[in-house]
Structure formats: C-alpha cells, structure tokens
Amino acid sequence: MRSDRLFDLIQILRDGKLHRAADLAARLEVSTRTIWRDMGTLQASGLPVEGERGVGYMLTAPITLPPVALTLQEMEALRLGIALVASAADAGLSYAAHTLGQKIAAVSPAAGNLPPVDTFVFAGPEAQKAAPHLPPLRAAISACEKLDMTYRDLAxxxxxxxxxxxxLEYWGRVWTATAWCERRRDFRSFRVDLIRHLAPTGETFSAEPGKTLADFKARMATAPSTSSQSTSSSP
Incomplete structure (x- = not known):
C-alpha cells in the first residue's frame, strides 16, 4: 500500500543523509518515478524534505508524529514515562518532558480520564543531586570527550x-555513568550523585579496541559478577 511505502520512506530519511531516488526505488522495489511522486507527496504534506530529481532527498529537520490512537493503558504508560523524565533528568530534558506532556494532553481526550500521577514512585534526592552533572556527561558522551572528575565513593x-x-543509565533512584577510567585502566560505573566536580578536558577519544561500550557490554554478558560491574563505589 502507498501509505505503508510513505511511512517506510520517512523511516529511511530519518538518518538525515542524502538518498538518491534510484537507491530508494531499489530498496522499496518500486520505480524511480514512483519515488519522485512519493517525495512530492511528503513535501506537500509539510514534512521538511528537501531535494530534487537527479540529486537526492533528505530530511532537514525533526519531523512530527503522524496521528496515533492510544489506549488508556498506553496513555498511562506514556504519561508515567514523561513524569519520570520530568522529575529525574537534567533541566533541558525536564523542560522538554513538560512541554511534551502539555502537547499530548492538548490533543488526547484520554488524558483527562487518568488519575493523578503518584509522585512517590519517582526521583528522590539521589537523582536531584545527579541532575547538574547529567548535561556535561551527556555532551561528553556525544562528543567523545574526556572529562576530569572528582569522585567521592560511598565510604x-x-x-x-x-x-x-x-x-548514562537510570535505575529508578540512582543515575550511573559507565566510563573507561584512565587511572584504573579499566571500566567503571560511577554513581552520578557521588560526583563532586566535572571539567571538560578538550581532549577527544576514539573507539579503541577494548575500551568501548560494546566491549563493556560484552564483558558483562559473559561475566556478570565481575568486579567492574559493581565499581560505582570503588576508589
């Protein structure tokens, strides 16, 4: 169906890369002319798709969600997730969670039929202490930048x-940061609320074998009881 194909095109274009019509046609098993027509339809619908025949097409901005029908249970799950992010994350994500909740409530009749959120299930003082450190950690993860950290363990x-x-991982009350520690020359998982100070170094790192997140996950999968899994309080 054409609607399914348009949805598939949107998913392909989400990567933000330039895609030639011929490549899209081969992937979706349709003609290049069909892709041209589909792209015209997407552009006419208001999606930020740019491009032309002979060059290619790409998404130039985040896109909006198509209409979605949610059950009461699905709406409750979504609302609880938004409330959790709003109460436990850093200021930027907290604000985004609040505005997202307002947008959903404005367009969903089901939102008014739900009981108030039980705040006791959400973030405590540990998450609040962690919040100031989350933006620089998230930025450093994205930029592959080393950080200097002052850390005080549970002792x-x-x-x-x-x-x-x-x-970064959130465990209901506690945020943890998985990192390669250059002092210990090994992986460590630090409780973010125990971080005293973070400073960017301006020094980036590459994906060296043995020091990547994939390496850490592989180690955890084969030896879940190793010491590096429980080093959030180790010196």
Missing amino acids: GRESLRRIRPLQ
Missing part, C-alpha cells in the same frame, strides 16, 4: 579521575 574516599564517558 567517603575522594579521588581524581580522567574518564571516557560511555553511557
């Missing part, structure tokens, strides 16, 4: 680290 021991941040 009160303070140490200075230079880390390669790889991943």
Whole structure:
C-alpha cells in the first residue's frame, strides 16, 4: 500500500543523509518515478524534505508524529514515562518532558480520564543531586570527550579521575555513568550523585579496541559478577 511505502520512506530519511531516488526505488522495489511522486507527496504534506530529481532527498529537520490512537493503558504508560523524565533528568530534558506532556494532553481526550500521577514512585534526592552533572556527561558522551572528575565513593574516599564517558543509565533512584577510567585502566560505573566536580578536558577519544561500550557490554554478558560491574563505589 502507498501509505505503508510513505511511512517506510520517512523511516529511511530519518538518518538525515542524502538518498538518491534510484537507491530508494531499489530498496522499496518500486520505480524511480514512483519515488519522485512519493517525495512530492511528503513535501506537500509539510514534512521538511528537501531535494530534487537527479540529486537526492533528505530530511532537514525533526519531523512530527503522524496521528496515533492510544489506549488508556498506553496513555498511562506514556504519561508515567514523561513524569519520570520530568522529575529525574537534567533541566533541558525536564523542560522538554513538560512541554511534551502539555502537547499530548492538548490533543488526547484520554488524558483527562487518568488519575493523578503518584509522585512517590519517582526521583528522590539521589537523582536531584545527579541532575547538574547529567548535561556535561551527556555532551561528553556525544562528543567523545574526556572529562576530569572528582569522585567521592560511598565510604567517603575522594579521588581524581580522567574518564571516557560511555553511557548514562537510570535505575529508578540512582543515575550511573559507565566510563573507561584512565587511572584504573579499566571500566567503571560511577554513581552520578557521588560526583563532586566535572571539567571538560578538550581532549577527544576514539573507539579503541577494548575500551568501548560494546566491549563493556560484552564483558558483562559473559561475566556478570565481575568486579567492574559493581565499581560505582570503588576508589
């Protein structure tokens, strides 16, 4: 069906890269002329698709969601997720969660039929202490930048680290940052609420074998009880 093909085109274009009509046609098993018509339809619908015949097509901005019908249970799950992000994440994501919740409530009749969110299931003081450190950690993960960190473990021991941040995870109350610690020359998972100070170094890192997130996950999959899985409080 054409509607399915248009949806598939949107998913392909989400990567932000330039796609030739001939390549899209081969992938979707239609003619190049069909792709030209489909792209015209997407552009006419208001999607930020730019391009032309003989050059290619790409999405130039984030796109809006198509109409979605949600059940009450799906709406409750979505609302709880938004409330969790709004209460536990950094200021930028918290604001985005609030505005997203307002947009959903404005267009969904089901939103008014749901009971108030139970705030006790959400973030506590640990997440609030972690919040200031989340934006620089997220930025460093995205930019592959090393950070200098002052860390105080659960026993009160303070140490200075230079880390390669790889991943952030939220465990209901506690945020953790998985990183390659250059001091220990091994992976470590740090509780973000125990970080005292973070400073960018301006030094980037590449995906060296043995030091990547994929390497960490492979180690955890084969040896889930190794010490590096429980080093959030180690010096």
